[in-house]
Amino acid sequence: MVMAGGMIKRLASSTILGCGVLIAGMMVSSHMAAAQTAGSETPQQDPAILFSADEVDYNRNLQTVTARGNVEIVREGRILLADTVSYDQSQDALTASGNVSITEPTGEVTFASYVELSGDFKEGIVKDIYVILDENTRIAGSGARRSGGNFTEIAKAVYSPCKVCEDEGSSATPLWRIRAARVLHDANSKTVEYKDARLEIAGVPVLYTPYLQHPDPTVKRQSGLLAPSFGSTSYVGSYFSQPYYWAIDKSKDMTFTPTYTTDEGPLLSTEYRQRFDSGEMEVLSSVTNDSNDDWQGHIDAEGRFDIDPTWRWGFDAEQATEKTYLSRYGFSSPSVLTSNLFTEGFRGASYTRADAYYFQGLKEDDDRDTTPIVLPHLQFHGQSAPAKYGSVTTLDLDGLSLTRDEGTNSHRVSATAGWELPHVGTMGDVTKLSLSLRSDNYLVSDVSRTDKENYSGYTGRLLPLAAIDWQMPFVSNQGNYQQVITPIAMAAWSPNGGNPEEIPNEDSQSFELDDINLFSHDRFGGLDRAEDGFRASYGLEWGVYGPQGGYTSAMFGQSYRANENDTFATGSGLDEHLSDYVGRVTVSPNSYLDLTYRYRLSNDDFSARRNQVTASAGSMDTIRINTTYVHFTDDAGSEEFDEREEFYFQAQRQFNQYWSGRAYGRYDVDQSDPLEYGIGFVYEDECFIFDGRIRRTFYEDQDLGESDEFLFRLVFKTLGEFESATGL
Structure with a gap:
């Protein structure tokens, strides 16, 4: 039944009974009631009230409406529910009792035993109030x-x-x-x-x-204090951090974290974040006046911005006043800080990039005077659409200018034109023919040479390359399982003598033969060194794949080089005609086990030169264990370690709905000494977080020795909690 204001008179001194009777669209307001009584022809109407009830009484003399049983009233987005509601039109006042609830347009719900409100529900008093602001x-x-x-x-x-x-x-x-x-x-x-x-x-x-x-x-972000943290380390003593979050506006915010330390004095760290229409920026920084009365600090900034649908630019800025500053104050522990300004463009199959780099080495023997500055580094890669028979033409350009205050300077322009022709045979074999011509041109100064004076001037090389790749997968179905066996081969040729001493090696110093680069035509990572002569690689891949996503796979292979020269360092695995054997085994039958073993074996006696085992087993409901074992022998060609054998483990457990724990450790197997270990427990429910961690380190880093660290943090949720907080 739909009733307008003029029909209210017909209900005078009458009662409507019965469950399910609905009165909707009823126009009720003090202005309308007065207008109807005076016989006004065109009354002014207030916003509509929609209501329903099991029983409604209207008294025309007293101008009151009383509703009983499952009363629901809606006005201006607010919803009132009650057992009994009485509305006085002359006073525009409403009383409600019995299981009263008021739902605001914002979603907040107020419960009460009794309320007295104005007709629009905005003014009044409430008895025995209970307010739900959000889900909890x-x-x-x-x-x-x-x-x-x-x-x-x-x-x-x-x-x-x-x-x-x-x-x-x-x-x-x-x-x-x-x-x-x-x-x-x-x-x-x-x-x-x-x-x-x-x-x-x-x-x-x-x-x-x-x-x-x-x-x-209900607030997602608002200025205020965040959860504090406190603890102790051997480097700074006891400390207390109290972050403050500043919501500057909708697009930017900032977090200030003053930290008091007992041994090194106060520290102030900041985090500034801003979003733009074209990108975003984040800047982390800190400053302190340490125990030696020296000002120390760091900056770690990042920005990414779109110029148009093709081009974008960005920057990374990382600097610290001293090498051990970041480790001392618990920010991070990298070996190199890299500052970079770049722009890059994507169009079709082509890619263009321009970079500038500045590095700060944090190792003890790093020297700023001998650390290079790269300005600029220009790169271009272009690839044509597939032509006849699926052939593809490529063009790669590279320009680099690298300078130092002391040492070798190098300016390089390189160009490589390539052509590739893939072919799929009638038996399912896949073959690819690759031809390329590479030109490297250098203008260098102060390049060291064996038994000769340092060289300055022009040098370069012209290096053609011909290569062929082949593989043939064999597939068999065995019930619900699928088995794939794939023999793989590669052969490549370039002229000998591709690495004259006059060309400095800046970008190809680190090399390790493994299962990933075994079939690469040129296994150097940069352009300053080139693999020359005839070389070939062969291998076999095998895999069994289950219906639920589980699988087991293995790979084994070796490389051959016609030349036995010093292109690759002794112990690299490629310094002889036949390389070391490399391979990989992965076992992942389900989500409870993931095991990968990578190895490099001597080509003389199959003795292990490099072993790396990573494994994850279990589940968080019981216990989840992650382990890594690494072993490099002294003849494995590592530039940083003569011999290294380490074991790392991490165990995690979700004890129940609220409690979880984590323990980890790193152990030097060769020296039978621990390197570090730690343990932590976290309690988290809908309203509270407890986070406690203890860490012990045994290694030394310049002026930093062994360390004991302790962190303790309490978070009372909704009292200004924020997702990102900083601390030691």
């Missing part, structure tokens, strides 16, 4: 006053986001709560203010404050 967070009190539809002032209030189990009864105590003489919730500014507040943990008061304010839990 609640405020309860003995009484409250609503003002303007935005402010709710609650007397003798309790605030908590913690759940209480229903089987514990109404007297159960949440993990933590705030009790206050008065609480003011501002729905517009999304804040909760307290007067005479005390924090209780498990019902025990632990902290009092005359005033407290924090964002309500």
Whole structure:
């Protein structure tokens, strides 16, 4: 039944009974009631009230409407539910009792036993109030006053986001709560203010404050204090960090983290973030006046920006005032800080990039005077669309200028033109023919040569390459499993003598033969060194794949070089005619086990020169273990380690819904000494986080020796919590 305002008179002194009777679209307001009584022809109408009830009484003399049983009233986005509602048209006042709830347009829900409100629900008083701000967070009190539809002032209030189990009864105590003489919730500014507040943990008061304010839990970002952290390390002593988050506007924010340390004095770190229409930027920095009265600090900045659909540019800025600063204050522990300014473009199958680099080495023997500056480094790669028979033409250009205050300077221009022709045979074999011509031109100064004076001037090379790749997969289905066996071969040729001493080696110093680069035509990573002569590689790949995604695979191979020269360093695995054997075994039958073994075996006696085992086993419900074992022998060609044998493990366990733990360790097997170990526990529920960690390190880094570290952190959720926080 739909009723307009003029039909209300027909219900005078009458009663409508029966479940399911609906009165919708009823126009009720004090202005309309007065207009109808006076016989006005064109009354002014307020926003509509939609309501339904099991029973409705209307008294024309008193101008009251009383609704009983499953009453629902909707006005201006607010929804009121109650057992009984009485509306006085002359006063534009409403009273409701029995299981009263008011749902705001923002989603907040207020429960009460009795309310007296204005007709628009914005003004009034509430008895026995209970407010749900989001899925978990609640405020309860003995009484409250609503003002303007935005402010709710609650007397003798309790605030908590913690759940209480229903089987514990109404007297159960949440993990933590705030009790206050008065609480003011501002729905517009999304804040909760307290007067005479005390924090209780498990019902025990632990902290009092005359005033407290924090964002309500519906706020995604708002200025305020974040969760503090405190602990101790051997480098800075005991410390306490208290972050403050500043929501500058919708596109940018900043976090200030002052840290007090007992041994090194105060530290201030900042994190600035900003989003633009074309990209984003983040800047981390810190500064301190240490125990030697020296100013120290660092910066770690990153930006990425779109210029148009083809081009973008960006930067990375990493610098520290001293080599051990980052490790000392717990930011990170890299070996090199890299600053980079670049622009790059993508169009079709072509790619263009321009870079500038500045490096800061953090190892003890790194010297800024001998560290190179790269300005610029220009790269281009272009590839044509497939032509006749699927052939593809490529063009690669590279320009580099590298300078030092002391040492070798190098300016290089390289160009490589290539052509590739793939072919799939009638038996399923796949063959690819590759031809290329590479020109490298250098202008260098102060290049060291064996038994000769240092060289300065022009040098270069012209290096043709012919290569052929072949593989033939054999597939067989065995029930629900599929087995694939693939023999692979590669042969390549370039003229001998491709690496004259006058060309400095700047970008190809690190090399390791493994299963990944075994079939590469040129196994150097850069352009300063080129693999020359005739070489060939052969190998076999095998795999068994299950219906649920589990698999086991293996690979084994070796390379042959016609020349036995010093192109590759002794112990690299490629310094003889026949290389070392390389391979890989992976076993991953399900999500509970993932095992990979990579190896390099001597071509003389199959003795292991390099072993690397990584394994993950178990689940978080029981225990998840991750392990890594690495073994390099003294003749394995490593430039940083004569011999290295290490074992790393990490164990994680989710003990129950709330508690989890983690333990890890790194062990030097060769020296039978631990390198580091640590343990940590985390408790997290809907309202609270406890995070405790202990770490012990045994290695030394310049002026930093062995260290003991301890971190302790408590987070009371919704009290200004933020996703990213900094600390030692």
